[in-house]
Amino acid sequence: MEDVVVLDRIEAMKDLVDANLEAIIAKQTAIYGQVAEVSGQVVLAGGKRIRPILVMLAYEIAGGEDNEEIMPLALSSEFIHSATLVHDDINDESLTRRGQETIHAKLGQAKGIIAGDWLFSQGFGLGGRYEQSVVEVIAHYCSKLASSEFTQIDHVLDLSTSPEDYLEIVKGKTAGPFAAGCKGAAMVAGASKNECELLFEFGMELGIAFQLVDDLLDIRGDERMGKPRGADVYEGKMTLPIIHALTILHGPQRARLAEILHDFKDSLFDELITLLDFGESLKYSEILISNHLERALSKLDAFADCDAKQLLKHVVHVVQNRHS
């Protein structure tokens, strides 16, 4: 495929996902009222639809041929993702997301919590229509997501957090859902166990890179998902550049970094960046991102050349270069 055709096809998939989401939310709002309306706004404000597109492409590369068969699983991933965003925003006390006021900021915390529950219910209703083995993959990653968030909370402002701790959290929180979506899709397509496993690993590597990029964006200040720059630092989240710098720096520099992290404010941003640069910590993250993306690509080697393979490679490229 030509590059322009690749872009067209990705765009067409995104449009198809958007159209389906819009139709579901319109229908559900007629049934469930305000909870569906405000939860739906969160879903519809979403951006690149990377999760559902991955599900659709994993299905296709694994031999699936019927968009309608895989669409509920693709949409399910977006509903569940939105549910976690709504609850995360409560826990992070975020007032905006994707440029909109968050539900809890607008309607109070109680409605925020329940809106997240509604989104979960929708996600499970869509994902629950597949065979038990597929449902178990999805339910497991949702449970794992919760346990990783517990771990993440335990590590807030824990300056002894190791890169291994970080990777465990990221695998559960971000990469696991990517991996489970790809694997579930392959299972629906009737792929071999080996292919399911390769696509699981593809999703995992891609998801790790995705989160590493997200961490960089938080520090570099691109307007990531409508959240303000430095949100992670304010929340005391131990992201990889920070963990790396805490490991590399010594003496007064490390002490100063610890001080900055414990009482962060906007005016300290330049100093934080200087320290991270001194530790070459942003560069280190960039190298890791490239490594994980290369490993993601290598998982596709076993698959015959086809449109879906080219499109998945494009998604890898998009993750490498994303700025929001």
Place this chain on the structure above:
Amino acid sequence: MEDVVVLDRIEAMKDLVDANLEAIIAKQTAIYGQVAEVSGQVVLAGGKRIRPILVMLAYEIAGGEDNEEIMPLALSSEFIHSATLVHDDINDESLTRRGQETIHAKLGQAKGIIAGDWLFSQGFGLGGRYEQSVVEVIAHYCSKLASSEFTQIDHVLDLSTSPEDYLEIVKGKTAGPFAAGCKGAAMVAGASKNECELLFEFGMELGIAFQLVDDLLDIRGDERMGKPRGADVYEGKMTLPIIHALTILHGPQRARLAEILHDFKDSLFDELITLLDFGESLKYSEILISNHLERALSKLDAFADCDAKQLLKHVVHVVQNRHS
């Protein structure tokens, strides 16, 4: 069956449910750690297991014969119920539940929200292994549960809440899950559409009565689910006795009732009861409870006499007479 045999069988079902819950939670705690441990404590502290027992009995009366076939659906109802309790306790700022400290009180709000999400994931994992039609029934009542909670929040301290508003909330919040559990179980058993519908209505009527009893217990002060007496009144929840009294009372009595509701404290409890007695509002609730329970029983008429029918009648009797 003799009465003593009925009690024995209900007890045996409860033991079977408990044993299954304990096994799952032990297994999941090994996988998911703290989130499974603390969420599991909420599940295991649970009482009569009325939801899973209803599912099992509805399955049996509808012709189902394999406990293992229905057990995941039965357990699913208890996990989902526990999830809503954990989130409700955050929204109600309750510090204890079933005699235990609530998760958010013990570990902070963020972990409380996530623990509820974990319980939902478990519930959906168990419920998601059935056919699409069954999954849709479950997913719908979960979504409906959320929309009813939105409505309930909108009616907090809304003294113009009508009995119809109340019934809508109760149907979504409490009775819907009972009804969906019974219907889903009948579907798994392969019952006719008519039987599925009858069992749905049975669950709905029973669930309405269950909530009305719950409302009375809150006012009468039995130690309901380990929550303190008057919790609903403190939270401004419009329960039926209060809605009824607001409708029946006039002039200074209604004004005083409104005053009490807006600024409730323990010292006003006796006066509240006096006003409710004057309006015969507790008696009115009792009559409604009997009516709904009779309607529940009438839904069983179409089923041939069998053990399950006798056991379901016993459950109706238990709801009528519950004190906790």
